[in-house]
Amino acid sequence: MKKLTLKTIFALTLTVLLGFGEFLLERQGQAAPVATQSDEPTQFARGAKAWANTCARCHNMRDPKELVDDQWRATIAHMRIRANLTGGEARDILAFLQGVN
Amino acid sequence: MKMTQNRIPGASPFRGSFLAALAVFVLAAAMPALAQDLAQDATRMEELEARTAAIMEELAALRAELELAKKETASVEIETLRTEVAQIAEIAQRAETSTLARDNPISVTHLAGYAAAGYSTTKDGTGSFDVANFNPIFHFQYADRILWESELEIDVGDNGETEVGLEYSTIDIFLNDNFAFVAGKFISPIGQFRQNIHPSWINKAPSAPPGFGHDAAAPAAEVGFQLRGGALVSETSKITYSAYVGNGPVLAVEDGELHGIESGGFTGDADDEKVVGGRFSLLPIPKLEFGLSAAFGDVAIVENDGMEVEDDAARSYDVFGADAAYQWNNFDLRAEYVHQKIGNQALSILPEGGTWKTWYAQGAYKFAQAKWEGVLRYTDYHSPHPEQSQEQVLVGLNYLLTANAVIKLAYEYNDGLNGELTNKDRIMFQIAYGY
Numbered sequence: 312m313k314k315l316t317l318k319t320i321f322a323l324t325l326t327v328l329l330g331f332g333e334f335l336l337e338r339q340g341q342a343a344p345v346a347t348q349s350d351e352p353t354q355f356a357r358g359a360k361a362w363a364n365t366c367a368r369c370h371n372m373r374d375p376k377e378l379v380d381d382q383w384r385a386t387i388a389h390m391r392i393r394a395n396l397t398g399g400e401a402r403d404i405l406a407f408l409q410g411v412n
Numbered sequence: 413m414k415m416t417q418n419r420i421p422g423a424s425p426f427r428g429s430f431l432a433a434l435a436v437f438v439l440a441a442a443m444p445a446l447a448q449d450l451a452q453d454a455t456r457m458e459e460l461e462a463r464t465a466a467i468m469e470e471l472a473a474l475r476a477e478l479e480l481a482k483k484e485t486a487s488v489e490i491e492t493l494r495t496e497v498a499q500i501a502e503i504a505q506r507a508e509t510s511t512l513a514r515d516n517p518i519s520v521t522h523l524a525g526y527a528a529a530g531y532s533t534t535k536d537g538t539g540s541f542d543v544a545n546f547n548p549i550f551h552f553q554y555a556d557r558i559l560w561e562s563e564l565e566i567d568v569g570d571n572g573e574t575e576v577g578l579e580y581s582t583i584d585i586f587l588n589d590n591f592a593f594v595a596g597k598f599i600s601p602i603g604q605f606r607q608n609i610h611p612s613w614i615n616k617a618p619s620a621p622p623g624f625g626h627d628a629a630a631p632a633a634e635v636g637f638q639l640r641g642g643a644l645v646s647e648t649s650k651i652t653y654s655a656y657v658g659n660g661p662v663l664a665v666e667d668g669e670l671h672g673i674e675s676g677g678f679t680g681d682a683d684d685e686k687v688v689g690g691r692f693s694l695l696p697i698p699k700l701e702f703g704l705s706a707a708f709g710d711v712a713i714v715e716n717d718g719m720e721v722e723d724d725a726a727r728s729y730d731v732f733g734a735d736a737a738y739q740w741n742n743f744d745l746r747a748e749y750v751h752q753k754i755g756n757q758a759l760s761i762l763p764e765g766g767t768w769k770t771w772y773a774q775g776a777y778k779f780a781q782a783k784w785e786g787v788l789r790y791t792d793y794h795s796p797h798p799e800q801s802q803e804q805v806l807v808g809l810n811y812l813l814t815a816n817a818v819i820k821l822a823y824e825y826n827d828g829l830n831g832e833l834t835n836k837d838r839i840m841f842q843i844a845y846g847y
Contacts, residue, residue, distance in 0.1 A: 364698035367739055369604075370614040370846075371815040385522035385551040388559045388584075391592065393608060395642040395652035395693075398589030 358407025361400045369394070375412040383408045522551040525563070528612035530842035534833070543618075543842060544568045547579060547611070559584040577676075580633060594638040594656075597677045600631035601640065601654035601691045602705040603733040603750050605772075613846030616744070616776045616787045616810060618820045622802040622834070623750070623770025623793035626676060630750045630770070631707065631731060633677035634658035636686070650695045652703075660687030660729060663754065664715040665762050669797065673711070673729075673752050673768060683726035685710035691733070699740070705733035705750070713760060727765060728755030742782065747773040766796030778812075785810040787822070802834040803827040816846040 366372055378386060383405060391401040527546035533539025545567030552560045562581035569575050582596035599607045605624050609615055623629035636658025644650050661675035662682055689707025696702075710726040733750035751769030770793035778785045787808035795801050808822030820842045828834025 368699060368701065368737060369608045371812065371818075373815045377816075381517060381520045382522050384556075385520045385553045385559070386524065388553050388556070388586075389524070389549075389551055389561055391586070392559070392561070392582075392584050392594065392640065395640055395654070397642045397644060397650075398586065399644075400642075 354403050354406045355410050358403035358405070358410075362404045362407050365394060365396065365400065365404070366390075375408045378408075378412065380409045380412065383412065518555050520551070520553045522553070524549040524551065524847060526611050526613045526844065526846040528842055528844040530618055530840060532618070532838055532840040534836040534838050537836060539839075540570075542570070545612075557586055559586070580677075582638075589641075590643050591639060591641040594640060595636075597633055597635045598638055598656070600634050600675065600689075601638065601656060602631050602689060602707060602731055603691070603748050604703060604735045604737065604746070605748055606630050606632060609746075611846060612842065612844035613816050613818060615844075616774065616785065616820075617789055617806050617808050618822050618840040618842035619806070619824065621770065621772035621774075621789065621791040621793075622804055623768065623791065623795075624772070627672035627674050628770070628795070628800070629752055629768040629793060630733070631661065631673075631675040631752065633675065634660070634687070635677045635679055648697055650698075652693045652695070653690065654692075655688075655690035657686050657688050660685070660709045661711055661752075662715075663711055663713040665713055665721075666717060668762070670713075670754065670762060670764075670766055671797075672795075672800075673754065675752070682714045682722075682724070683710045683712035685726055687711075687729060689731060693735075699738060701735075701737045703733075703735040705731070705735070707731035711754065713762060716761060721761065724761055725757050725759035727757035727760060729753070730755075742778040744776040744778075745774070747771070768795050770794065783812055785812065785818075799829045799832045799834065801828060817844070819843050 363372070375383075387396075387401050387405045387408070390396060391398070396404070525546060525548040528543050529541070530543030531539060531541045532543075545565070547563055547565050549561065549563040560581075560583050563579035565575075565577040565579045567575055578597060580596070580598050582594045582598050585593040585595075587593055601607055605621065610620060610624070612618075626632055634656060636656055638654060638656035638658075640652075640654035642650055642652040659678050659681040660683070661673050662678060662680075664671050664674055687707055687709030689705070689709075691703055691705040693701050693703035707730070709729050711729040712726045713721050713724040715721055730753045731751070733748065735746070735748040737744075737746040739745075749769070749771035751767055753767040754765035756763055756765045770791065772789055772791040774787065774789040776785055776787045787806070787810065789804075789806040789808075791802070791804045791806075793800070793802050793804075804827070805825040806822055807825075808820055810821075811819045813819065820840070822840045822842075824838040824840065826835055826837055
């Protein structure tokens with residue numbers, strides 16, 4: 312059996328502790344919820360601001376009318392990974408895009 | 413006895429008396445009949461009055477019944493209407509729920525991607541239509557918890573064969589607002605260009621900066637696990653982070669030297685040592701970002717002039733990167749440095765290592781209502797092999813058909829080893845579309 316180095320064990324342990332630890336905490340309701348729709352009246356405004364500040368960091372601003380609601384959901388989930396968006400930013404931007412598309 | 417003088421002539425006194433007696437007799441005879449008639453009339457009147465009263469009572473009763481009937485009918489109609497309204501409301505609710513479910517179902521499938529076509533010619537060479545590719549990206553999202561995403565890289569080679577590659581394929585689990593767990597083959601999180609800027613509809617130039625292509629100074633992809641996310645530090649500042657562990661790249665030897673670092677992502681791990689790395693960035697204000705990246709681990713040679721190599725001694729592998737980006741008005745400014753260093757290994761079939769490093773700075777400016785964009789980019793790429801090293805200045809002009817469709821025209825001033833392609837200036841034309 313090939314040996315695992317200390318740093319590999321450390322990295323895997325870190326991944327498990329940080330990743331699944333957070334996952335379990337969230338499931339127990341002790342951490343912030345993941346992306347769900349919110350009815351906050353200010354969410355739309357926050358989303359517009361986050362959209363303007365975040366998306367143009369890498370690419371041209373795409374027209375919200377390009378996609379329908381569920382397409383924006385998948386796109387924002389993709390961009391949440393790619394652009395390291397927080398869950399809150401992702402929800403706000405999604406609410407904005409679904410509100411104006 | 414004497415008769416009186418006022419007597420009627422010709423009439424006898426007896427006649428008058430007779431008439432009077434007759435009248436009395438007639439009257440006497442008629443009196444009972446008259447009295448009987450009067451009694452009968454009175455009875456009829458009473459009957460009529462009684463019947464009239466009865467009719468009036470009956471009429472009142474009928475009116476009452478009619479009013480009651482009207483009320484009852486109205487109540488039934490109102491109740492019927494209420495029922496119908498409730499049914500319609502229920503149908504509308506179901507329709508709304510159905511619409512919401514249709515627009516926001518639990519699972520979502522989405523196809524995205526980008527495509528490009530282009531032509532290029534060197535200053536002293538033959539031009540060709542050298543770009544014809546498309547990269548479909550598949551998204552399948554379950555609720556807001558899991559996303560599977562995969563990108564294929566499909567293009568036509570210069571020999572006419574279609575080449576298909578897996579750019580990335582990951583299962584992403586959103587753990588909470590600040591962390592996502594990513595597993596599979598992912599684009600290297602080192603720096604910015606590889607993970608965010610390289611798609612043709614995003615890259616403002618028709619070409620990648622030298623050293624940021626495959627097997628050069630910037631790692632391309634990795635197979636392993638990754639944890640990434642972001643957190644707001646204040647209302648205007650933010651940090652982002654990515655940490656990964658993966659199999660790492662491999663090395664290939666050609667003509668007695670390390671050809672390059674193959675970092676396209678492998679499911680095998682020849683050196684049996686994992687590579688650990690990541691990137692941390694700070695955004696003090698929303699459109700200004702500074703990033704630092706690093707990775708370390710071991711790599712090994714797996715190929716020598718096309719022949720498979722087994723059990724070559726592992727050697728050190730280190731990566732360092734720094735990047736910055738700033739958007740201000742119509743300006744987009746960015747710069748990035750990255751190097752990959754392969755250590756020496758006396759026990760290897762090729763002891764000597766090497767360092768591949770590159771950096772670029774790019775400025776772009778949109779004008780004419782943001783339909784046109786000028787681009788200026790400088791790159792300096794150093795490889796252990798002089799024929800790979802290149803200094804380049806690119807000047808470009810883009811026309812944006814839409815935000816995600818761009819026509820690019822650029823000129824590359826290239827300075828490399830004499831006689832090499834890296835030393836030939838190039839004109840490039842490209843159409844790119846992101847969908």
